[in-house]
Amino acid sequence: MMDWFEIALVILLITTAVGVIRVKTLISAVLILACYSFLMAVVWAQLGAVDVAFVEAVVGAGLSTVLFLLTLFRARAKDTQLRRTPTPLVALLGLPLLGFVLLYAIAPLYPDGQPLRPASTHVADAYLQESYKATKTPNVVTAVLMDYRAFDTLIETGVIFTAGIACALLLRSHSE
Amino acid sequence: MIEAHDSLIVRSAGKLLIPLSQLFALYVLFFGQYGPGGGFAGGVILGTSFLLAVLVLGPQAPPCRLAHQLEHGDGVGLMIFVGVGGLCLIGGGTFLDYSNLQIPGWNDEERRSLGIVLTQIGVAADIAVTALSIVFSLGQHHSQEASHE
Amino acid sequence: MRDQLPVILFLVPFATAICLPMVGLKAHGWCRPMALVSLLVMFVLAVGNLLLVLKHGEQSYGFAGWSASASPPLGIVWVNDALASVMMVTISFLASLCLLYSGPLSPATEKPRIVPYYALILLLVSALTGIVFAGDIFNVFVFLEVAALSAYALVALAGGRALIAAFRYLILGTLGSTFYLLGVVFFYATTGTLNMEDICQQFTKNPELLHSKAVVGGMAFLFLGLGIKMALFPLHAWLPGAYTHAPDAISPLLAGLMTKVALYGCVRVLFWGLAAGAQTEQLPALTLLGGLGMVAALAGSLLALAQQELKRMFAYGGISHIGLILIGVSQANQTAFAGSMFYLMNDAIMQAGLFFIAGAAIQHHGARTVADLSRLRRAPWLVTAFIALALSMIGIPPTGGFFGKWHIILGCLEAENYLAVTAIVVSTLLTMAYFQRLFLSMFGHREVVPDSAAGALAPSTKLAVGLTALLVVVLGLCSEPLISIFRETAAGVGL
């Protein structure tokens, strides 16, 4: 059963990614990246990850594009032009090797390959079955995010706090 | 600072949109338990609504001044989160074990669901403040460039 | 209270870091004492934790009320065993020493920088605590990210060339984190869980899972990511620039702790997650890591020989020692494991000590390169500490460096890996060569150029430099109890 809608989305996604690479000026690259993030949000939603689609659309497309454009608005026009740089050895050597290792590693992940299904059977089933009994929240993702793995989310908020403090340290050298 | 936008259409649309998006942010934050959304998305929408206020309404407007005061409340969201986690330690439970919150008469499930709501508020507050603070750091740098250009 | 100790150890610096922005708004003066007090409290708690763990044995701490011993462990679990608590003592001791040392020469002089500077140092230390205790591979990823972000900003604080060095560190660090995340994704796809102990059970239950393509690919990416984080030789490009251009107050903290804790994380995933100890014949990864360790040990000391700047030379010395520890870890027997863990602890202290001396030399005598090292001759305190640390770096008997290296060599002999032994001996000779170069330029015939800037050393610098030198010798003398602790941990993990 091939899901043509998913294939179309994936092709669109890859074209926007190639578009980001090929484009000449930085600002258009950033805007195509925003479009790439929105497409990624649609792919998340299509794969059944609604929470992730929501956050990707708001955070991935919204906030990071604002940050990119804020950094770029101060650059003079001539700085945002991109010169074609020769591809270094690392890319020529690294890419095919990396591509081979990636294809080698994802081979068993296909559903009809060897019965490699533990990802969705081991801990995940326990979350689905017991999360409502324990936390009374129908949205299992929020229950797992905020209760079972609450410490991860605490450190996650710590990462955001560190980012805010680091930006203050880097940019606010003169007293306000 | 980032100056106000001069066109009337943008300013009036902004005046309409900002309260709407803040309301939507709170809805997303508290609806996170029953549907998609939650602390992360709600916090960013709240942060960007204040950013819209700063961009559109100019420095004197009340939401913009509020945004500047908010910017200094860096650690508040994390304090809420660690506070709730720490409160669970009192009853002898492990860190972040909401069923240990000493609320009389509530059984474990209700305590855990309350814990989840409180921590989501903490996460949303932290993200909103940090988004604003990063944008102001980048923006503040922007005005210096313009000043001595 | 006893079993809450790991979390309280983590919360002390974390909560202080959170409260600093609030406190800093009104009282800037309070930031530095608050940070120092929280790190000293953390050190005391870490020593208490070590004593308790030695008395009561290992303890695992399940977060959010989900028991750590459930059949599929649902929550996040921290493992508080002897190795972790010894690392905790080292980290908290070095962190408080670095903060003490960085008093007079702290780069955060302007008002808006004081709060973020101390908050980031505390966040870095609490993130390292998280990695040391972690029992959940995704949790290690998030902690690595907190540590990395604060390290980038702290390196970039010195401005000028440090900005570019920090940007290169950021690009490679983020690449490392992404590869680590990819490894975690593959491990989750094959075993269905994120808890290290649970993954270990899955692999011992059906050992042929270790040969499935996804696990091999996952291991490759995971160790590639950690290799970048611990600056293993071919992936070390970010380290020399970052540590040399970092502010002198921050270099000891980063040099002493960052790469060592990343290596510690790699050991934990390798032996606690993949049960590499129990089924060595199935894991060619250990031999590969051993080979990379040998290359790193040789190349690091060779590059150190060719350096002019003092801090850059010590940075390359650190890279060669990471390779040395990796050789010890990959011999998969108790003596080599115990020796390498002891050497890891010693190397953290040695690196911090050397960067203390380099920082003091730059601040007080303007001695930045090897050539103008003769100015140090009028600072007897620095010279004696430098000699003690040099002995330990080379591995001369009374110091801890020797005993660590000696046990690693014994382990290699036990595993009949003579190539590793030659690699260690050659890298020791190279280390001896570049230290001989330093001694020559320090005590050589060049007359001492009288410069007026040679103010007296600040007491905190003297304390920091003297304490590390003393500690290296003391560790050497009483290395036996520590080695036996590490032997038991190694036995516990099936080596």
Place this chain on the structure above:
Amino acid sequence: MSEHIQAALERPSLIAFVVLFLCGFFVMTTNSNMIKKLIGIYLLQTSVLLLLVTIGVKQNAASVPILTEKHIESPETIAPAAYVNPLPHVLTLTAIVVQVATLGVSLALVAAIYRKYGSLDENEVLQRIE
């Protein structure tokens, strides 16, 4: 060979992961412009998250991991096959926010470099340092 293509079309987002990963890696290694490198890292991290969520997808049309009314009344009748695996979503949520936090710090660093050296190109900045 044909069954490989068949399997690839069966789960297109795995192939998308490989292509996007290589695109991101290519952008990162070949461009000397700092903002372009950050865009490359953004592509790289998003592709890893795509793989993470694709692992959780189940065969028969499993629905979104939000329990329906019927299952809320009787939690014991929940069949895990009816819902998509929630754990990758939790990890992806955390990783997306880490990604944006890293992006914020790196853009602040690029802004500081641009303010001091006036160029976004790494090689140009290195020349201006000497």
